[in-house]
Amino acid sequence: MNSRKTLIAIGALLIAAVTLSAAAFGASQMCCMGKKNKSEKQRPPAEATQQDGAQAATVEINDKGFEPSSLKLKAGTPAKVTFVRKTDETCAKEVVIKEYKIDRKLPLNEPVTVEFTPRKGEFTFACGMDMIKGKLIVE
Numbered sequence: 001m002n003s004r005k006t007l008i009a010i011g012a013l014l015i016a017a018v019t020l021s022a023a024a025f026g027a028s029q030m031c032c033m034g035k036k037n038k039s040e041k042q043r044p045p046a047e048a049t050q051q052d053g054a055q056a057a058t059v060e061i062n063d064k065g066f067e068p069s070s071l072k073l074k075a076g077t078p079a080k081v082t083f084v085r086k087t088d089e090t091c092a093k094e095v096v097i098k099e100y101k102i103d104r105k106l107p108l109n110e111p112v113t114v115e116f117t118p119r120k121g122e123f124t125f126a127c128g129m130d131m132i133k134g135k136l137i138v139e
Contacts, residue, residue, distance in 0.1 A: 045070035045137050054078040054115075059125075059134065061085040061092045061106060066125070066134035073138045075120040082113045092127035097136070099123045 046068035048055035055077050060067050061084065073079050083095050085106040096103045100116045100123070118138040126133040 043068065043070075045072040045135070047072045048074075048079065048081075051080070054080050056080045056082070058082045058084065058111075061087065061090060061132075063087050063089050065090070065092070065132045068134075070135040070137060073118045073136055075118055075138050078115065078117050080113050080115050082111045084109070084111045090127070090132065091129050092132045094128040095125055096128055096130070097123060097125045103128075 046057060048057040048071060050056075055073055056079070057071050057073075059071070059081060071081065083104075083106055085092065085108055088108055092106065094103065094105045095112070095114070097114070097116070100114075100118075102114050102116065102125075104112050104114055106112050118136065120138050123136040123138065124133050125136060
């Protein structure tokens with residue numbers, strides 16, 4: 001009788017352990033999903049400001065992804081875009097803009113400025129895994 005209770009208890013503990021492991025693994029996989037609320041309205045692109053003959057903008061990386069998620073820039077005017085990673089709960093530990101050959105590490109809470117001269121079109125900026133993305137809209 002005692003051995004049956006022991007087997008049932010061991011079985012229950014194994015099931016609990018598997019369930020917790022699956023939940024933890026699933027949560028770690030969510031890091032690259034941007035954790036955006038689907039009911040959240042699409043925000044218009046943020047516009048860069050003019051500073052010292054260049055257009056400047058700041059993008060924060062937080063648990064929702066890149067914010068703002070899109071930037072409007074002017075073609076042919078040098079741009080300085082500063083990225084600041086505010087969380088360690090994301091895979092966005094670097095920023096990649098393939099079309100401009102930009103690939104920079106984003107240390108936690110340290111501003112990283114990338115400089116380039118945008119050309120007309122739409123371009124993606126993303127984490128190193130290309131899972132969390134933002135958009136540059138150049139007119």
